[in-house]
Amino acid sequence: MYNGTMKIPKRIQPLVEDGLVDEVISQLMSGKEATVYMVRCGEEIRCAKVYKEAIKRSFKKAAQYQEGRKSRNSRRSRAMEKGSKYGREQQEKSWQNAEVDALYKLADAAVRVPKPFGCFDGVLLMELITDEEGDVAPRLNDVMMDETQANEDFELMIVYIVRMLCAGVIHGDLSEFNVLVDEYGPVIIDLPQAVDASANNNAKAMLTRDVNNMRTYYSQFAPQLLQTDYAKEMWGLYQQGKLTPDTILTGHVDADTSIADVDSVLHEINAAFDEEQARIQRIADANE
Secondary structure, three states, X not given: OOOOXXXXXXXXXXXXXXXXXXXXXXXXXXXXXXXXXXXXXXXXEEEEEEEOOHHHOOHHHHHHHHOOOOOOOXXXXXXXXXXXXXXXXXXXXXXXXXXXXXXXXXXXXXOOOOOEEEEEOOXXXXXXXXXXXXXXXXXXXXXXXXXXXXXXXXXXXXXXXXXXXXXXXXXXXXXXXXXXXXXXXXXXXOOOOOEEOOOOOOHHHHHHHHHHHHHXXXXXXXXXXXXXXXXXXXXXXXXXXXXXXXXXXOOOOOOOOOOOXXXXXHHHHHHHHHHHHHXXXXXXXXXX
């Protein structure tokens, strides 16, 4: 089936020399953060995610995600704060390692993610997610489904997001473009911006955006999902220390009868506006 091959990209060449990769079969996608290739490692077909250089990424945005991440090396921490060349290199490694760490952590937490095989000089080797025919699995954005399937898959995504939160991880950029669908259901991908749920001040807002992105997408096929509010229920239980990987959520919370906090309402309106702008940008990026 995979009988093609291509010239080995410069960044993957060291992995070929070290015997980690035997051949590069094709390029799967190229985005702002990374380029992904299909590669052969011995008898297995895998993915090689080649991260793009830090200078091509917006660290203004990255700082919001990296808040709360700890660096054990004080010199490294100071350099990252100052933005020196060494600091940028360390920040880039932190960005890459966050995805590797999140993949291992989430796999242990029974969340469907590609199995990681390690990150080598800015190249992440991981499982290639395929469909029933063995072809590369489609993104959720490219999948049509009936109402029953949409309800089932949305419920499964909520279970995964709960397990992620219990493991201390929030995806931070979850959308129909960062989920693949194989014969067993959704698989969550793209985690370099994964957020520390307990140490990041933006955690609640990011969790809410992740959950609501999924709700909005699946509601195309199951409109009643728009009546749910899993994010609020989930975060409330998490803050109270009552959320477990096995918690059964209802998708509903009791109405708040207290006097409205105008600042909070404005914040929610602005967050909703930013979320819609981000959604429009993701669609534009995906169509490029």
